[in-house]
Amino acid sequence: MTAPVQLIPTAPNADNIAIINIDNPPVNALSHAVRQGIVDAITQAEQDENIEGIVIYCQGKTFIAGADIKEFGKTPKEPHLPDVIKRINQCKKPITAALFGSVLGGGFEVALACHYRVAIKGTKVGLPEVNLGLIPGAGGTQLLPRVGGVELALTMITSGKPQKVEQLDQYGIIDQLIDVDSNNKDHLLNETASFAKEILAQNKSSKVITQEPILLDEEQKQAAKSLCQQFRDKLAKRSRGQKAPQSAVNSIENSFTLPLNEAMVKEREYFVECRGSSQSRAMRHAFFAEKTAAKLTLSSESKPTPTNIKSVAVIGAGTMGGGIAMCFANAGINVKLLEMTQSNLAKGINAIAKRYQQAENRGIISKQKVNQCMELIDGTCDYQDLAQVDLVVEAAFETMPVKQQIFSQLDEVCKPEAILASNTSYLDINEIAKATKRPEKVVGMHFFSPANIMKLLEVVATDYSDDQTLATAMSLGKKLGKVSVAVKVCYGFVGNRMYACYGREANMLLLEGATPEQIDTAMVQWGMAMGPLAVNDMSGIDIGYQARKANTQGPKDPCYFAPADMLVEAGRLGQKTHAGFYQYDEKTNKRSPDNAAIELIRSHASKLKVKQRSDISDEEIQQRLIFALINEGAYILEQQIASRASDIDAIWLNGYGFPRYLGGPMCYADEVGLQTVVETIKKFQEQSGNDYWQVAPLLEQRLAEGKALTS
Numbered sequence: 178m179t180a181p182v183q184l185i186p187t188a189p190n191a192d193n194i195a196i197i198n199i200d201n202p203p204v205n206a207l208s209h210a211v212r213q214g215i216v217d218a219i220t221q222a223e224q225d226e227n228i229e230g231i232v233i234y235c236q237g238k239t240f241i242a243g244a245d246i247k248e249f250g251k252t253p254k255e256p257h258l259p260d261v262i263k264r265i266n267q268c269k270k271p272i273t274a275a276l277f278g279s280v281l282g283g284g285f286e287v288a289l290a291c292h293y294r295v296a297i298k299g300t301k302v303g304l305p306e307v308n309l310g311l312i313p314g315a316g317g318t319q320l321l322p323r324v325g326g327v328e329l330a331l332t333m334i335t336s337g338k339p340q341k342v343e344q345l346d347q348y349g350i351i352d353q354l355i356d357v358d359s360n361n362k363d364h365l366l367n368e369t370a371s372f373a374k375e376i377l378a379q380n381k382s383s384k385v386i387t388q389e390p391i392l393l394d395e396e397q398k399q400a401a402k403s404l405c406q407q408f409r410d411k412l413a414k415r416s417r418g419q420k421a422p423q424s425a426v427n428s429i430e431n432s433f434t435l436p437l438n439e440a441m442v443k444e445r446e447y448f449v450e451c452r453g454s455s456q457s458r459a460m461r462h463a464f465f466a467e468k469t470a471a472k473l474t475l476s477s478e479s480k481p482t483p484t485n486i487k488s489v490a491v492i493g494a495g496t497m498g499g500g501i502a503m504c505f506a507n508a509g510i511n512v513k514l515l516e517m518t519q520s521n522l523a524k525g526i527n528a529i530a531k532r533y534q535q536a537e538n539r540g541i542i543s544k545q546k547v548n549q550c551m552e553l554i555d556g557t558c559d560y561q562d563l564a565q566v567d568l569v570v571e572a573a574f575e576t577m578p579v580k581q582q583i584f585s586q587l588d589e590v591c592k593p594e595a596i597l598a599s600n601t602s603y604l605d606i607n608e609i610a611k612a613t614k615r616p617e618k619v620v621g622m623h624f625f626s627p628a629n630i631m632k633l634l635e636v637v638a639t640d641y642s643d644d645q646t647l648a649t650a651m652s653l654g655k656k657l658g659k660v661s662v663a664v665k666v667c668y669g670f671v672g673n674r675m676y677a678c679y680g681r682e683a684n685m686l687l688l689e690g691a692t693p694e695q696i697d698t699a700m701v702q703w704g705m706a707m708g709p710l711a712v713n714d715m716s717g718i719d720i721g722y723q724a725r726k727a728n729t730q731g732p733k734d735p736c737y738f739a740p741a742d743m744l745v746e747a748g749r750l751g752q753k754t755h756a757g758f759y760q761y762d763e764k765t766n767k768r769s770p771d772n773a774a775i776e777l778i779r780s781h782a783s784k785l786k787v788k789q790r791s792d793i794s795d796e797e798i799q800q801r802l803i804f805a806l807i808n809e810g811a812y813i814l815e816q817q818i819a820s821r822a823s824d825i826d827a828i829w830l831n832g833y834g835f836p837r838y839l840g841g842p843m844c845y846a847d848e849v850g851l852q853t854v855v856e857t858i859k860k861f862q863e864q865s866g867n868d869y870w871q872v873a874p875l876l877e878q879r880l881a882e883g884k885a886l887t888s
């Protein structure tokens with residue numbers, strides 16, 4: 178194996194400029210060998226009299242995209258990245274970074290430590306460490322404020338969002354921008370070497386960062402401190418419960434209050450503390466869970482090449498179908514949107530136009546992009562117009578006969594190689610597939626509402642779906658910007674099947690005497706984006722009600738979702754009727770607790786002979802809802818409905834507002850410890866005396882083996 182870093186003593190067009198050439202696929206992460214390689218290359222270049230300047234250049238698709246995240250759980254090895262950064266910055270021979278692709282985290286810190294920076298237009302730079310529960314740990318919180326100012330550093334570091342270099346023009350981060358195709362890396366190398374040569378010709382030297390804190394007068398210092406405080410306050414809400422963003426602000430503040438060395442020591446302390454935290458472990462797990470989910474575990478050895486989907490059709494122009502059509506249009510794919518009548522079609526297309534208009538008004542999308550997307554969506558009421566599309570997503574009414582009829586019609590008109598997908602949330606797609614003569618080309622593509630916004634896509638393999646079809650659906654999901662997770666057929670698939678257990682416990686707790694507000698507040702405090710009952714009111718309680726009525730296999734227990742069903746039967750469907758678990762102001766839609774709903778539930782509980790209690794604690798609410806999720810997740814894993822525990826986590830993180838800093842239900846179970854999980858579930862089984870709390874055998878098995886769910 179060749180070393181990932183090599184010193185090439187002369188650049189093609191400049192013989193006094195050496196190249197530190199980094200080649201560490203896939204993203205040139207700063208693994209131990211790369212860090213050591215950079216230090217050795219600098220030493221070698223310093224000793225070589227013929228070398229006067231240095232360029233740091235990367236092979237592959239990107240400049241360094243960060244520290245090697247896989248190394249974070251292991252014992253750190255010298256040289257540590259801060260030492261490498263120092264070595265780069267203190268080199269007597271000027272070093273210029275040649276930037277392209279994604280210059281992130283430690284990669285951006287390397288670039289900022291270099292004395293000069295040349296970049297291809299479109300290059301993204303950023304410090305995304307907060308997304309991994311970390312802060313930049315190799316000088317990012319000191320170097321970025323020094324180069325681009327305190328406000329830019331606060332914005333970029335606490336959001337973790339990368340920015341294109343041309344958007345940072347005013348901050349002087351990049352010394353020379355090159356307007357060439359991002360693949361034209363020879364050009365980048367030549368231009369950077371010429372730039373490095375020109376630096377020498379102008380007698381410019383290495384720009385070594387000095388020890389003084391950023392120089393601010395007293396008034397500026399107070400303004401900067403108050404800005405830091407504003408960020409702390411904002412982040413306490415936006416990144417509720419997270420430690421890293423707050424530590425990042427503290428560390429950035431040190432850039433204008435402490436000398437560099439001291440501030441770097443503090444930054445390292447914050448970084449090491451974050452790195453060892455359960456929050457960062459969970460967020461690193463989340464990062465790899467999403468990458469791993471994209472990899473299909475196929476039945477055969479075949480490695481199918483996904484079909485390139487150029488045109489699609491969506492059946493049904495309701496809220497879901499409209500959102501799905503928008504997803505495709507946003508990705509530049511032609512969409513035929515089919516409805517039964519011209520008036521429904523017109524309604525659907527108007528609703529799409531309105532949603533785009535709202536996005537444009539909020540500055541999320543440009544007018545030009547809106548026009549392009551609207552042009553890609555073509556309405557029709559005629560199935561014959563779907564003859565040439567590559568893939569169809571059906572988002573029609575949620576009953577089996579309707580779906581089977583649609584699939585049999587699609588089978589008649591669509592070209593033989595077209596993939597037929599259903600967006601059903603619950604129905605058995607095996608049965609839908611059987612309505613066609615191409616069951617191997619039938620698959621589930623389960624989007625989450627609002628489909629154009631939610632990141633999750635469950636790709637449901639039927640018993641018949643072939644590998645090519647699955648690979649195509651997964652790759653299409655990636656093209657749509659979704660986190661796609663392959664699952665198998667069962668009632669509710671992975672996400673909704675687990676959600677039913679979570680909702681079941683929320684409803685049981687209502688019968689036992691907890692109020693909607695108490696349950697929702699407890700769950701929001703625990704970390705969920707919204708409480709389950711507020712979510713239910715928002716999406717419409719009647720949707721689950723209809724699904725439960727249609728499901729002949731569901732539990733026969735009269736208490737099962739009894740409050741929800743009773744409210745629907747009382748005409749309280751949620752926000753749309755201004756009354757559900759809560760009441761909603763008719764004008765502002767503002768939610769407030771509703772004694773009428775609480776009374777209805779209380780009297781229903783007494784009819785069902787459920788004894789109400791006043792001692793339900795927030796902890797009991799949180800544990801019952803979350804442990805119900807974990808237990809069902811373990812059943813799902815055991816039944817191989819999901820291939821990996823991390824797939825279940827990817828689903829919950831992207832479709833249900835599960836807090837990223839807790840990693841997903843399976844990761845959380847491991848963090849709490851399976852011993853505690855099993856004991857607590859047994860306690861609930863004893864307390865409730867019902868079958869819902871049968872411990873999943875996989876939990877006991879992993880516990881006995883001393884293995885984690887996510888291992």
Ligand code: 3H9
Pocket residue numbers: 203204206239242243244245246247258259279281282283284286305306309311312313314315317465468469
């Ligand atoms: C940091 O730098 C801390 C420092 O401040 C201080 C340290 C002291 N490490 O996403 P893709 C793998 S924290 C290891 O599909 P794309 C990824 O798992 C780090 N592996 O490609 C996948 O592997 P596989 C800050 C990494 O083109 C493969 O690369 N940096 C890393 O869609 C391809 O990834 C970040 O947070 C890594 N750092 O997107 C950047 N990054 O093929 C995180 C990727 O086996 N990375 N892999 O599944 C990204 O945002 C995207 O990967 C990137 C490329 C935009 C770079």
